[in-house]
Amino acid sequence: MSSKWLPPDRRAVKVNFDAAFCQHLKQCSSGVVIRNNLGLVMGSGVVLYSHVADAFAAEALACLHAITFARDMGFRKVVVEGDSRTIIVKVQKGVLDRSAIGVYVKEIRIMALNFDYISFQHADRESNLVAHTIAKMGFKIGNSQCWVEEVPPDTVAVIEKDRNLKQQPDQARSIIA
Template identity: 50%
Template sequence: MVLLVSYWAIWYTRNRVGIVAFVPKTFTFVEAFLKEWDSVCLVSCPATPSELVYWQAPTGSVVKFNFDSAFSSHIRTATLGVVGRNSSGLIMAACSDSYSHVVDACIAEALACKQAVLFARDLAFSSVIIEGDSLTIIKKLNASSFDRSIISPIVYDIKDVARCFDSISFRFVRRDANNVAHVLAHECQSQQGPLY
């Protein structure tokens, strides 16, 4: 796998820039790509019935916003779903929307997370948990270092909006505990325009 990703990185750089990148820079990229790939593979393994996890309600006055996206590579569109629920599990708000000209699934997940944060802010909730099944996005939002990936502008925007809250946390959850947002994102594929 390392050799395959290395060849791909060299080929991509040569086609994009016209020269082969400096070897340590390419090695660093390959190393980071493989770590991210391992984390994605670890999360996407199907769970057995005994390993299923369920959505957990927040405590007190905190509202939990779950987000997810559905990405269509052949038409470069992403649809997203966001649902906010209180400590009793009651739905406080939900929305779905679509974006065109989306490059990949990672960007789609980042846009869904950004929508969740903006939605929570616009509804004037002060203490929120933002929860999604994209480990990559959650790790980037919880990292203190500057993100240098393709989604860095979206990560920056999310962190900027996050300053508006009295309390906010970003949490990873497996797909089976994020099912409502997942269904909303897929249902939006047959709709036109945003739904609230």
């Protein structure tokens, strides 16, 4: 497993997701970023949820948000990546999940049928940093938002780090599509 974000195959987009969970308020914020094989941002978003039982439910909701957002943007071939190994393994298994988050896992599997190709992969925190940053930002923003072909301003530096951009002062290279 790499600690650096890796691009998907050129025929697909990579959808990274993460969740930030506030235990005492029982709220979570899910962050999603969709990038193509060049690392260009196709879209990003944050959704706030209330009455969330625990961090596992928060991660499951973030995964569901990720594939819903990818579907709504019209992508048919996706690689979904998150740093919750538990969620990724549960979604990959083809068995009935009777855990507390089983209903979310079932919904994710049903939503996955909307794609021509979909795979779920575990990512470590470092390679999932953009989604993590967006998720944490959700509590500061205070509402759900999405961005098409861009990311929130606070995440531009993280995208640059992921892409290892070495910009010259006189060159303007876009980090977004």
